[in-house]
Amino acid sequence: MTIGLFIAGMGIFISVVLAGIGSAVGIGLAGQVAAGVMSEDPKNFGKYLMLIALPGTQGIYGFVIGFLVIMKLGILTGTVPSLSIAQGLNVFAAAAPIGFAGLVSAIHQGKVCAAGIEMAAKQPSDVGKALVMGVFVEFYAVLGLLISFFLVWFGINL
Numbered sequence: 271m272t273i274g275l276f277i278a279g280m281g282i283f284i285s286v287v288l289a290g291i292g293s294a295v296g297i298g299l300a301g302q303v304a305a306g307v308m309s310e311d312p313k314n315f316g317k318y319l320m321l322i323a324l325p326g327t328q329g330i331y332g333f334v335i336g337f338l339v340i341m342k343l344g345i346l347t348g349t350v351p352s353l354s355i356a357q358g359l360n361v362f363a364a365a366a367p368i369g370f371a372g373l374v375s376a377i378h379q380g381k382v383c384a385a386g387i388e389m390a391a392k393q394p395s396d397v398g399k400a401l402v403m404g405v406f407v408e409f410y411a412v413l414g415l416l417i418s419f420f421l422v423w424f425g426i427n428l
Contacts, residue, residue, distance in 0.1 A: 371414025
């Protein structure tokens with residue numbers, strides 16, 4: 271394995287693992303609050319489910335970019351290229367935006383969703399407002415996804 275391929279692999283690792291960690295933390299934050307709120311009123315699980323799940327999208331975005339890089343490098347077909355350090359850094363830089371954007375946005379989205387669950391527990395008709403607030407944070411994860419997608423698709427030349 272070349273150093274360039276190792277660096278590219280670290281890009282895949284960054285996109286998948288950091289976005290996944292962010293999603294796990296974000297879902298955990300929202301899930302803890304939902305569990306506490308539902309201990310008093312368990313019939314609202316369906317109402318809170320979207321708010322609990324919303325921070326999980328960043329992990330999916332990171333996985334998608336990681337998979338695209340694997341496909342672009344030909345790893346699934348067994349035609350693994352020998353990459354220069356510059357090419358490896360190019361792949362790393364293409365995969366990194368969703369990793370970092372996913373990590374940070376999912377954690378903050380989890381906090382917003384947790385607050386939204388608390389709001390909806392007191393004002394049940396406001397669950398839609400809570401969901402909209404959570405989606406505002408999602409926008410920045412989508413920007414990270416788009417930047418990584420365009421860099422992977424159009425920016426990686428092997």
